[in-house]
Amino acid sequence: MPSAKPLRIASVNTNGVRAAYRKGMGDWLATRDVDILAIQEVRASLDDLEGLLGPDWNILHDAATAKGRAGVALASRKAASIHRVELGAEEFDSAGRWLEADYEVNGRLVTVVSTYVHSGETDTPKQVEKYKFLDAMLKRMPELTTHSPLAVVLGDLNVGHRTLDIKNWRGNKKHAGFLPEEREYFDRILGAEGTADYNAGGGLGWIDVGRKWAGEVEGPYTWWSQRGQAFDNDTGWRLDYQLASPELAASVTDYAVDRAAAYDQRWSDHSPVVVDYAI
Template sequence: MRIASYNVNGIRAAQRRGFEQWLATSNPDVVALQEVRAQQADIPDGVYGAYHVAYDEGGHKGRNGVAVLTRQPVAAVRTWSGHVRIDGQAAPVGEVTLARGMREFAHEGRYVEVDLADAPLTVASLYLPKGGLPAHLQKPGRMREAPDGGAKYERKMRFLDAFARQLSRARREALAGGREFLLMGDLNIGHTRYDLTNWRRSNQVEGFLPEERAWIDAQISPRTLVDVLRAKHPDTDGPYSWWSWMGQAFDKNVGWRIDYHLASPKLAKTATAAWVDREPSRDARISDHAPVIVDYDFPNL
């Protein structure tokens, strides 16, 4: 089973740059998308080919939006908002009990979860807030954005706190139902020194703050969730999945690994290959992210 995670940074822009060809060529069985950034009515016809699509577009037009693409109709769909579009049409979703603190983010189009019909597997797509710097690290004139007193940082930390509880619940419910669990998406956090090029200078940069990295530490373990790509590429720089559009970051491979497959241990053990599908040149890029793809030798297909 080939499964991909891809932050497309806007499906309409991605289509113009070759997303449909990538989908047909890479031929994944399941795809988790983040930052689709389009209301259903604005999504180009045919962009997803013959795949079935479960999509939470969120309540902020032109922002966020997460989807899971599958070859077969899914057995169940769950979102935090209680709203979803399946193959373009509004559809009922399974009941989700939100963890404490999660309601603040429920209508932002950041999470969708499906149970596959052709395998005992729950797949989730997540787009985690980018965040910002805490107030004491904000220095006017040295920031691209105006100082905000730490508001974006504090909001991200509230999300992380609430989502840790939500993630534990989702994982446990999947396993209790006889399904393995796979969380994919853009976590907007580089976990270790191997996950970004300039790590020595980044301890005071959003996305690599010690408390953000500690949060990932707390989510992964041999008994809970496994970082599949890192398990396949231990103690190796990268492979990176995001590069700035600016300058020569892509050409010089100055990047970050912020896109993940976090799998339940039994599922992780079936991974036979894991890689980042990096385009051959800057001009060929579809998004500022590249897809993270894993082949799982998963039973019952």
């Protein structure tokens, strides 16, 4: 990885990487000078990823148990020193949803996690699985910062933490993605909204880079429904995060959501989140 510039880490839910490439993902990636790319909802094989990204990328992939579902990947210019995919109890199926890797950057160890949290569905077994996954995340995240003070958990976390994170939050208070129980998990990670330690080392000590950078404003949203005029009206949700350890968060020099210029230029229903870290 280049040492003359910050480490650029991008994350995106592709909603199927093969379809995303057919619609223009490769053109976006070719212009963004990304060092580490985290992908969620890969829905493809490692061979597919290698064929699409090409030989300049070192690719790690964890497929879902059910073929054609979920799937997470990390692609980097420099190979990882080690990677891990286990999350939670042995009987818990986290396949295709959690991929950790260690990278050496300017003599420092940086741990990057690409994760895809379940979307859930209120009062169904899908929501139970979502809570199991979030419980496992909460247990693992303190271990990550013990392993490396430079760590980032990024991806589609499928929860809007605050009212600022969802345009139509009033209409979604009883829907998965904005349930009080889900939002409380983020309180435990980042500190509770309205408290002095929110996003300032509270909770488990992690920092929501997007909110820290954007400030107290609506959005910037990262997902819009494909139905109706949601994208054109910017009626979105901020579901895609980069949650960084305090030391890594302190090194951020730029944050961007690469929102498409128009609806017909989108290659996923999510937009990439791109962050520069000066390590």
